[in-house]
Amino acid sequence: MMRAITAFEIDVQNIDTVFKLSQDRDAESYRNIIEKLNEQGEDGRALAAEMQQRASRLFPDG
Numbered sequence: 827m828m829r830a831i832t833a834f835e836i837d838v839q840n841i842d843t844v845f846k847l848s849q850d851r852d853a854e855s856y857r858n859i860i861e862k863l864n865e866q867g868e869d870g871r872a873l874a875a876e877m878q879q880r881a882s883r884l885f886p887d888g
Contacts, residue, residue, distance in 0.1 A: 847877050853885040 848859050856877070863874035 847873070847880060853881075856881060856884065 848856055851859065860874045860877050860881070863870040863877070
């Protein structure tokens with residue numbers, strides 16, 4: 827099996843990022859996540875702010 831192992835290199839051309847931020851949650855769970863993140867220091871508050879901005883698009887009725 828050792829002969830079947832092949833080394834290779836990949837040149838990275840670009841990197842894309844994706845924000846999940848709990849979009850598969852219902853509105854109440856999403857609000858609870860934002861609340862808990864706001865309690866977790868600067869990084870948590872930054873994520874909570876981003877989630878809050880997205881909330882109106884994810885939950886237009888609420």
